[in-house]
Amino acid sequence: MLRKVVRDARLRARVLERVEEFRLNNRASEKVWFRELVLCILTANSSFIGAFTALQSLGDLILYGSAEEISKVLKETGYRFPNLKAKYIVRSRSHYGKLKEIGRVADKDQIEAREMLLEVQGLGMKEASHFLRNMGYLDLAIIDRHILRFFSDYLEDRKISSRKRYLELESVLRGIASALDLPVGVLDLYIWYLKTGKIAK
Structure with a gap:
């Protein structure tokens, strides 16, 4: 499902537009x-x-x-x-x-x-x-409830109880992002869309 969403040309255009807004914030x-x-x-x-x-x-x-x-x-x-x-x-x-x-x-x-x-x-x-x-830095994961919901079928513990746990989940997301040839911060936008139907954040 995620791969299909990432390949959607119209959605990709909206995501890239949002990413450009982040990069403009940087300046x-x-x-x-x-x-x-x-x-x-x-x-x-x-x-x-x-x-x-x-x-x-x-x-x-x-x-x-x-x-x-x-x-x-x-x-x-x-x-x-x-x-x-x-x-x-x-x-x-x-x-x-x-x-x-x-x-x-x-x-x-x-x-x-x-x-x-x-x-x-x-x-x-x-x-x-x-x-x-x-602010335009795309190599970090934002692990919120939408990301945890994305992981829900694979996680027994759905809470981030420690820094170590956050970094473990971030590492998993980096692997998924790499397989899709995306920065992990851009992958987050696709997952957020998948779970909410919106590109916001």
Whole structure:
């Protein structure tokens, strides 16, 4: 089924268009990089659509608002964990101005860049990988519930309980991606489409 989806010419065109958007993000300003970082903080334990809606509502509060102001807007959008995520967003500002430096590390070593991002409160392996992929780095897997659902017929343990487990599943995805002649970050888009019918993220 996956091979058939990957071979669909119209879908491939849409995926490649999305990939080009990620690559354009790479050349964007630090503000755009920070906005994507906040999106990934908001995406953790939430739907992408909910996180994106919350980010749109926040606007420049992500840069200047207090934790209380940010929390208030998040509550108004119906976002989960508004107080906790507001604190994470405010704390993440200490990384503003350093994100493109992490990008320069990713130009040479995406795994090392992901390690650096794990210092940002509110980011785990999945969110750090998501951030880097959205900034045009395609060699990391974003293992979320859709990917786990894709694996559901083959996995007894469907939770990512440790860093080791994440890396094991990432290695499996790399093997599948290699067989399909795709970067693992692009394979993720096809699997997401297969499970949701959408190309978003």
